[in-house]
Amino acid sequence: MDLEGKNVVYLGGFGGIGKKCVQELLKKQIKGLAIFDLIVDDDLLAEWKKQNPDTEVFYQKVDITQKSDIDAAYKATAEKLGHFDVVVKGSGLLDDRLIELTIQINLVGVINTTLTALEYMDKSNGGRGGLIVNISSVAGLQPTPLMAIYSTSKTGVTTFTRAMASPIHYAHSGVGFITICPGFTNTGILKDIDKKTTFPFYETRMRTVFSKVKGQTVEVCARNIVHAIETAQNGSVLMLELGEIHELDIPNLCNPQLDDCVFVCLS
Numbered sequence: 001m002d003l004e005g006k007n008v009v010y011l012g013g014f015g016g017i018g019k020k021c022v023q024e025l026l027k028k029q030i031k032g033l034a035i036f037d038l039i040v041d042d043d044l045l046a047e048w049k050k051q052n053p054d055t056e057v058f059y060q061k062v063d064i065t066q067k068s069d070i071d072a073a074y075k076a077t078a079e080k081l082g083h084f085d086v087v088v089k090g091s092g093l094l095d096d097r098l099i100e101l102t103i104q105i106n107l108v109g110v111i112n113t114t115l116t117a118l119e120y121m122d123k124s125n126g127g128r129g130g131l132i133v134n135i136s137s138v139a140g141l142q143p144t145p146l147m148a149i150y151s152t153s154k155t156g157v158t159t160f161t162r163a164m165a166s167p168i169h170y171a172h173s174g175v176g177f178i179t180i181c182p183g184f185t186n187t188g189i190l191k192d193i194d195k196k197t198t199f200p201f202y203e204t205r206m207r208t209v210f211s212k213v214k215g216q217t218v219e220v221c222a223r224n225i226v227h228a229i230e231t232a233q234n235g236s237v238l239m240l241e242l243g244e245i246h247e248l249d250i251p252n253l254c255n256p257q258l259d260d261c262v263f264v265c266l267s
């Protein structure tokens, strides 16, 4: 999608990846940017507003575990911007010791913020269509024993987003969906990992290996997320690993007779 003149909602815009994505998005002459987050960096927000006088930049405090917050934020954004073209879901928690909160934020939060956004974007409901980008993880592509609950939540994000990308839904709503699966990216989410894993490290080797894994910079990850927003097609699942974008060709495992009724047909 060409981002010039578009309205964007970014959930988690003050997070590690979020801040850099916002900075990249603001380079694209977007018309409006709503940042939904639990936290705010007032100085950074003021700087973004000052540096981008032609873009309406504003913050909405949102706890995505609270449906009332989600509803209020989207309502206020629709009133301020009229409509929104792109919604990026970049909120997240990695802490397997907080089981319910992990699922509430990473999965239920993504589902609720998606379905509420659709109320405004769905062409069959008077919307203009658009693009919803859900940030999963490489841990949402294959089981990750180290953080099994996080991996489960992210696998749910990947599956939910692929299901929402069904051509059946797209033909109805005009809202496309893409799944972004970053690999290790140098933000705070990976710090103190041995306090966040499903179980304490069984052996120091796992810990040694984990602390030695080479991650990508946040800047490169953010640039690739924005590139994906501009170029990816509905249903794309993109792994962003070590500065590269890999479009994943996930096979349809369904009965051909059900192909267009149940599963995404990535034709």
Ligand SMILES: NC(=O)c1ccc[n+]([C@@H]2O[C@H](COP(=O)([O-])OP(=O)(O)OC[C@H]3O[C@@H](n4cnc5c(N)ncnc54)[C@H](O)[C@@H]3O)[C@@H](O)[C@H]2O)c1
Binding pocket: 011, 012, 013, 014, 015, 016, 017, 018, 036, 037, 038, 039, 062, 063, 064, 065, 089, 090, 091, 092, 093, 094, 105, 135, 136, 137, 138, 181, 182, 183, 184, 185, 186, 187, 188, 189, 190
């Ligand atoms: N950093 C990585 O290695 C990596 C890899 C793959 C996927 N991801 C995913 O990318 C996204 C951003 O991660 P990050 O590394 O920038 O982490 P981060 O911790 O810096 O950012 C997380 C963001 O989510 C927000 N958030 C947390 N709980 C919330 C709540 N209840 N309501 C609203 N907002 C809430 C935080 O305020 C923050 O803005 C997450 O979904 C994460 O799972 C990160």
Ligand SMILES: CCCCCCO
Binding pocket: 094, 136, 137, 138, 139, 144, 146, 182, 183, 184, 185, 189
């Ligand atoms: C091994 C999986 C690393 C996941 C990084 C945070 O999504």
